Amino acid sequence: MSLRSPLGRVLGLGSAKEGVHHWWVQRLTSVALVPLAVWFLVSLLSLPALDHTTVIVWMAQSGTSLLLILFVLIATWHSQLGLRVVVEDYVHGGAKTVVLVLVTFAHALIAVAGVFAILKVAFGGSP
């Protein structure tokens, strides 16, 4: 056990240089999501129907696949950053760590499942 005070240990070390990282990525993803989310909603609502064939034809177009992958990745990233703050604000103690881990895992799963599904359709894997 060190006899140095907690204050003494950190004085003079400078910042960790990542103070604004969370804030900045949250902004970056939100700027990207403005056009992407609007595109997704408008495209989805403009589909003539939501049967399998219509959806596959739409989703397999290169432009759609690309934008959909971007949308899924950036939306899950933004969501993860946002939910992290909510959990940090309202969940305390040991439960906080557990919930944060679960939230992060869930977002990773959603992102990977989404991208996998889009690529499978794009490469003609789901007739």
Place this chain on the structure above:
Amino acid sequence: MTERPLSPHWQVYKFKYTLTTSFLNRITGVVLSLGLIVLAYWLMAVASGGRAYTQALAVLSMLIFKLLYAALLVSFCYHLVAGIRHLIWDTGRYMERAQSKRSAAIVSVVSVLLMAVCLYFAFFAGAHAP
């Protein structure tokens, strides 16, 4: 490290427009996060072939999901407009009290109009929320 003094909680503040808009942005964000689960499920269903998709669509057409789609649309419209307000704030503009009160009013009106348009196209204009 337990029981240290806390800064004032949100409960002690008067429920005002600034607090309300900020809190709504949070709630709508959480709702939209739930939507991502449905999005991933839908995408996986599409990728799993025609028969699996038909089964998934039956699930996704249940009343509870239709209510969720309505909640998602409402949340999206609000989160989008309020989020743009936050981005403008981040540039350091319009942060005065009167200005933020005014932008809160603008956010309310614009997002409600947007909600009406989205809900109309999703549920009434010959459409197909599954």
